[in-house]
Amino acid sequence: xxxxxxxxxxxxxxxxxxxxxxxxxxxxxxxxxxxxxxxxxxxxxxxxxxxxxxxxxxxxxxxxxxxxxxxxxxxxxxxxxxxxxxxxxxxxxxxxxxxxxxxxxxxxxxxxxxxxxxxxxxxxxxxxxxxxxxxxxxxxxxxxxxxxxxxxxxxxxxxxxxxxxxxxxxxxxxxxxxxxxxxxxxxxxxxxxxxxxxxxxxxxxxxxxxxxxxxxxxxxxxxxxxxxxxxxxxxxxxxxxxxxxxxxxxxxxxxxxxxxxxxxxxxxxxxxxxxxxxxxxxxxxxxxxxxxxxxxxxxxxxxxxxxxxxxxxxxxxxxxxxxxxxxxxxxxxxxxxxxxxxxxxxxxxxxxxxxxxxxxxxxxxxxxxxxxxxxxxxxxxxxxxxxxxxxxxxxxxxxxxxxxxxxxxxxxxxxxxxxxxxxxxxxxxxxxxxxxxxxxxxxxxxxxxxxxxxxxxxxxxxxxxxx
Amino acid sequence: xxxxxxxxxxxxxxxxxxxxxxxxxxxxxxxxxxxxxxxxxxxxxxxxxxxxxxxxxxxxxxxxxxxxxxxxxxxxxxxxxxxxxxxxxxxxxxxxxxxxxxxxxxxxxxxxxxxxx
Amino acid sequence: xxxxxxxxxxxxxxxxxxxxxxxxxxxxxxxxxxxxxxxxxxxxxxxxxxxxxxxxxxxxxxxxxxxxxxxxxxxxxxxxxxxxxxxxxxxxxxxxxxxxxxxxxxxxxxxxxxxxxxxxxxxxxxxxxxxxxxxxxxxxxxxxxxxxxxxxxxxxxxxxxxxxxxxxxxxxxxxxxxxxxxxxxxxxxxxxx
Numbered sequence: 001x002x003x004x005x006x007x008x009x010x011x012x013x014x015x016x017x018x019x020x021x022x023x024x025x026x027x028x029x030x031x032x033x034x035x036x037x038x039x040x041x042x043x044x045x046x047x048x049x050x051x052x053x054x055x056x057x058x059x060x061x062x063x064x065x066x067x068x069x070x071x072x073x074x075x076x077x078x079x080x081x082x083x084x085x086x087x088x089x090x091x092x093x094x095x096x097x098x099x100x101x102x103x104x105x106x107x108x109x110x111x112x113x114x115x116x117x118x119x120x121x122x123x124x125x126x127x128x129x130x131x132x133x134x135x136x137x138x139x140x141x142x143x144x145x146x147x148x149x150x151x152x153x154x155x156x157x158x159x160x161x162x163x164x165x166x167x168x169x170x171x172x173x174x175x176x177x178x179x180x181x182x183x184x185x186x187x188x189x190x191x192x193x194x195x196x197x198x199x200x201x202x203x204x205x206x207x208x209x210x211x212x213x214x215x216x217x218x219x220x221x222x223x224x225x226x227x228x229x230x231x232x233x234x235x236x237x238x239x240x241x242x243x244x245x246x247x248x249x250x251x252x253x254x255x256x257x258x259x260x261x262x263x264x265x266x267x268x269x270x271x272x273x274x275x276x277x278x279x280x281x282x283x284x285x286x287x288x289x290x291x292x293x294x295x296x297x298x299x300x301x302x303x304x305x306x307x308x309x310x311x312x313x314x315x316x317x318x319x320x321x322x323x324x325x326x327x328x329x330x331x332x333x334x335x336x337x338x339x340x341x342x343x344x345x346x347x348x349x350x351x352x353x354x355x356x357x358x359x360x361x362x363x364x365x366x367x368x369x370x371x372x373x374x375x376x377x378x379x380x381x382x383x384x385x386x387x388x389x390x391x392x393x394x395x396x397x398x399x400x401x402x403x404x405x406x407x408x409x410x411x412x413x414x415x416x417x418x419x420x421x422x423x424x425x426x427x428x429x430x431x432x433x434x435x436x437x438x439x440x441x442x443x444x445x446x447x448x449x450x451x452x453x454x455x456x457x458x459x460x461x462x463x464x465x466x467x
Numbered sequence: 468x469x470x471x472x473x474x475x476x477x478x479x480x481x482x483x484x485x486x487x488x489x490x491x492x493x494x495x496x497x498x499x500x501x502x503x504x505x506x507x508x509x510x511x512x513x514x515x516x517x518x519x520x521x522x523x524x525x526x527x528x529x530x531x532x533x534x535x536x537x538x539x540x541x542x543x544x545x546x547x548x549x550x551x552x553x554x555x556x557x558x559x560x561x562x563x564x565x566x567x568x569x570x571x572x573x574x575x576x577x578x579x580x581x582x583x584x
Numbered sequence: 585x586x587x588x589x590x591x592x593x594x595x596x597x598x599x600x601x602x603x604x605x606x607x608x609x610x611x612x613x614x615x616x617x618x619x620x621x622x623x624x625x626x627x628x629x630x631x632x633x634x635x636x637x638x639x640x641x642x643x644x645x646x647x648x649x650x651x652x653x654x655x656x657x658x659x660x661x662x663x664x665x666x667x668x669x670x671x672x673x674x675x676x677x678x679x680x681x682x683x684x685x686x687x688x689x690x691x692x693x694x695x696x697x698x699x700x701x702x703x704x705x706x707x708x709x710x711x712x713x714x715x716x717x718x719x720x721x722x723x724x725x726x727x728x729x730x731x732x733x734x735x736x737x738x739x740x741x742x743x744x745x746x747x748x749x750x751x752x753x754x755x756x757x758x759x760x761x762x763x764x765x766x767x768x769x770x771x772x773x774x775x776x777x
Contacts, residue, residue: 032696036734044737045696046685112676112745123679125693160590164597182679184672186689186756187619187626191612193692226590227558233593234554237600244604248611253764254690255625257618261762262532263611269536272484273547276491280551283495288559310488319481322533327766328473331691331699396474404470408765410706413698414732557588 001362002073004080004147007087009362011066012355014094015059016444021101022055023440027433033417033426047108050121050128051101056343057126058097063351064208065144068165070358071215072151075159081150082143089140096136100129117182124189126197127179134179141173160229164236165211172204187255194250201343202271202313203243209350210235213302216353219361220298221289231281238274246271252323253330261323268321272314282306294366297373297446301353304381308345312388316341328403333425334395341388352380355447363451372449376442383436387429394425468528476527479519483537486516487544494548517541621668625760629667632657632751635714636758638705638768646763647770657718657754658747667751674752677745686736690761697734702768704750704757710769721753722746 025048032038032045073080080086103120110116118131127134149166152158158166178196183189214232217223248264282303293299316338320329329335360368398416406412416422468476490512497505520541524534586592622628627649635655641648654661662670678684684693687700703709708731709717725746728736741749 040735041737044686046682046694046737049685049694049696050682109681109739111740111742112673112680112748116680117676121680121682123682123684125684128682128685160594182676184668184675185619185621185626186675187759188616189675190690190692191615191619224559226561227555230558230588230590230593231555233590233597237593237597240597241600241604244601244608247608251615253761254692255619255759255761256615257625258762259611260615265533266536269533269540272487273540273543276487276544276547277551279488279491280495280548281555283492283499284552284555287495287499311485315481315484315488318484319477322480322529324468324529324533325473325477325480327764328470329477330764331688331693331695333695336695396477399477400470400474403765404473407767407770408699408702409769410698410703410708410731414734418733554587561588 002079003083003087004069004073005358007083007090008066008069008071009358010090011062011069012351012358013066014090015062015066015351016355016447018055018059018062018097020440020444022052022059023433023437025049025052025055027430027437028052030426030430030433034423034430043105043108047104050104053126054100054104054128060205060343060347060351063347063354064205064212066358067212067215067351067354068144068148070354071212071219072148072162074219075162075215076151076155078151078155080147081154082147086143086147089143092136093140096133100133103130104128122179122182124179124193127193129179131180134176137179138173138176141176145169145173159225161211161214161225161232164207164232168204168207168211172200172208175199175204190254191251191256194247198247198250199244201346202246203240205347206239206243207236209305209347210239212354213305213350216298216302216350216357217285219357220295220302220353221285221293223285235274235278238277239271242267242270242274249321249326252326265322269318272310272318275310275314278306279310295356295360295368297368297377298353298356298360300377301349301356304377305345305349305353308341308349308381308384310345312338312341312343312345316388316392328399329395332395332398332403333391334399337388337391337395340391341384344384352443359447359450365451368450370446370450372442372446376439376446379435379439379442381439383432383434383439386432386435390425390428390432394422394429397421397425472528476523476529479523479527480537483516483519483523483540486512486519487540487547490516490544491548495552498552513545516544627651627755627758628664629671629755630662630664631758632667632670632754633661636704636754638702638757640770644763647767648760648763649758651758655714657715657751658722659715662751667755670748670751671755673745674748674750674755677741677749678752681739681741689756690759691764697736699765700753700756701759701761701765702757704754705769707769718747718750718754721750725749 029045029048029052032048069080069086107120109123110120116130120130121128122130122134129137145166148162148169152162152166175196178192181192183192210232214223214228217228218225245263245267248260249268251260251264282305286299286303289299320326320334320338356368356373360366397419401419402408402412402416406416490509493505493509493512497509520537523529523537527534529537618624619626631651633654633656635652637650637652638647639650640646678689683689683700686694686697688695689699690701691699698706704717704721709721712720722743723746724736725741726743728738730736
């Protein structure tokens with residue numbers, strides 16, 4: 001195994017741990033909705049939410065980085081350049097994340113000065129981490145980009161997938177520069193903030209997961225390079241063709257000009273089209289394999305990625321993207337419903353697929369099956385569907401009563417939060433969050449135990465083929 | 468726009484894309500499995516998609532250009548599954564390096580039980 | 585068939601991305617000009633010296649902020665430079681306390697606490713006239729009283745920080761957010777509150 005692959009496994013492990021931390025703080029965040037005085041002035045909702053959403057960004061980023069360190073040396077058939085420094089920076093990153101989380105939990109906030117921005121909390125959503133840590137993350141990201149680019153250069157002619165990845169990594173890393181500035185003008189702040197968030201999750205991250213899925217298909221079902229590369233180019237053309245100007249769907253209400261209604265709404269409405277193409281591709285591959293793949297959990301999580309992406313990002317997004325609807329749905333639990341489902345479908349499922357792929361190879365088993373992965377799969381997806389559904393009900397209720405009828409005043413907001421459907425939705429969301437957490441526990445146990453139990457079964461097809 | 472029509476419009480828009488997905492799924496299944504059932508279901512799902520699109524165009528208070536976009540999308544969604552499938556087939560057929568067969572009309576039914584022709 | 589050639593799609597991906605990026609760059613330059621303080625959508629910071637209300641504009645078919653006559657806060661008429669300093673400080677308060685992780689600003693943030701876009705004009709505070717409103721808001725921030733089922737925590741906001749935050753909220757309420765939130769306060773005034 002290459003050193004980079006071992007580093008990849010470390011990143012994937014750290015990713016899984018962060019995933020768990022995200023779930024714990026997500027569950028905690030959900031409880032405040034039911035019990036608003038919980039830990040008041042000791043550990044407020046905002047503190048719990050900060051760890052939850054930063055945990056989200058980190059578990060996915062670490063999952064992506066781990067996946068790429070896993071696949072890259074196999075792609076170029078040589079060790080990754082600069083791997084020694086990368087190994088060191090992994091531990092630096094883990095230490096930094098630990099310190100930041102501890103500060104979020106025990107210090108929480110500071111006075112309104114630069115010291116707070118540098119050491120405690122920058123207070124901008126998803127990028128709350130203090131500036132010193134943002135520098136650390138930027139350094140790790142730059143190192144990672146160097147690893148990939150230098151390796152490609154040393155290897156000679158880079159492959160198509162690698163070229164796409166490199167072309168994608170450059171804007172991805174540069175966009176992180178928005179994690180640093182502090183702009184008094186909120187319109188300007190949010191304008192640039194959305195460059196980071198949207199052009200990450202609806203552009204560069206989509207290309208990134210596309211590259212990872214391309215490699216996954218090659219290793220999982222032996223897909224040919226020409227096929228996955230061609231498809232990757234099609235995906236990139238459509239996703240970036242719609243997603244770059246789809247950024248405008250965040251520029252309806254932040255004080256920006258009105259032409260963003262037309263531009264943002266139009267391109268945003270086109271964003272589901274490539275996602276349908278991905279669903280077709282997923283079913284095509286499934287059919288080609290007759291649904292018989294040696295590593296069944298990795299395969300089914302790959303399928304979940306295509307369907308989850310279409311549903312969470314495509315269907316849920318389209319419901320609320322047109323300006324006339326968004327005027328009422330904006331900034332409600334409807335948004336949270338879409339956000340949870342989209343992140344899960346577009347990225348969470350993909351990282352879990354790679355976890356199973358990497359674990360299988362590490363433990364020396366090509367074939368993976370069993371009962372536990374199915375329980376984990378069912379619980380995680382059912383939990384997510386339940387949370388999403390509950391938040392949808394709450395969000396629609398909110399858009400109707402608080403925004404459309406109530407005019408979005410504090411009174412309307414507070415009255416809304418106490419409405420029976422809203423309260424029931426909050427209870428339901430927490431209940432399904434617990435189911436999701438059980439699914440996570442099953443996932444972790446399965447990953448730890450795979451290959452170490454004697455119940456790894458080969459599939460029927462493999463047995464029939466006599467392998 | 469009344470609050471009720473706002474919610475109804477949003478749900479119709481979501482149903483629009485969801486039905487497009489169902490149509491795509493059923494189209495693919497009809498290419499994989501024999502039997503008139505899937506072909507009928509595919510046509511029915513597209514009919515439902517057109518009905519949802521018509522409801523959006525005729526019944527919702529969206530501005531006219533969004534309705535034009537929905538109608539145009541309805542036509543585009545019709546083409547996406549067959550065009551994508553055909554493209555993937557050509558891609559795989561043009562590439563024999565790993566010897567897999569494109570999944571066209573294998574003689575089998577839904578639950579993977581297959582009967583050799 | 586050229587569509588089977590991967591390089592066709594690679595060229596398409598590059599062309600599409602570049603084309604869209606160029607349009608985005610052009611629109612960004614225009615937008616940045618319009619959202620700077622004193623631009624078409626965003627008022628200059630010394631709007632905190634004026635009265636701000638939210639009125640229905642029949643020409644636009646939506647609610648817009650209306651800037652009126654003098655309505656000072658904290659007994660002081662701020663110069664442009666003083667207002668800019670105060671707004672900058674207010675933003676630092678908002679970031680240092682991570683307000684956006686409970687509240688929303690123009691609908692962006694967390695959904696645990698109310699949207700603050702027009703907090704300055706909220707019927708709960710608008711029943712007080714200018715100086716009294718500012719003072720009461722500042723006192724609330726320093727020592728939050730329980731307004732409803734969802735208590736606001738005490739974030740150890742000092743007097744000067746509270747005044748800066750109030751000024752920030754007042755300035756922000758004057759931003760033209762294209763009618764978001766719709767009919768803010770209209771339901772309350774119709775109910776005769």
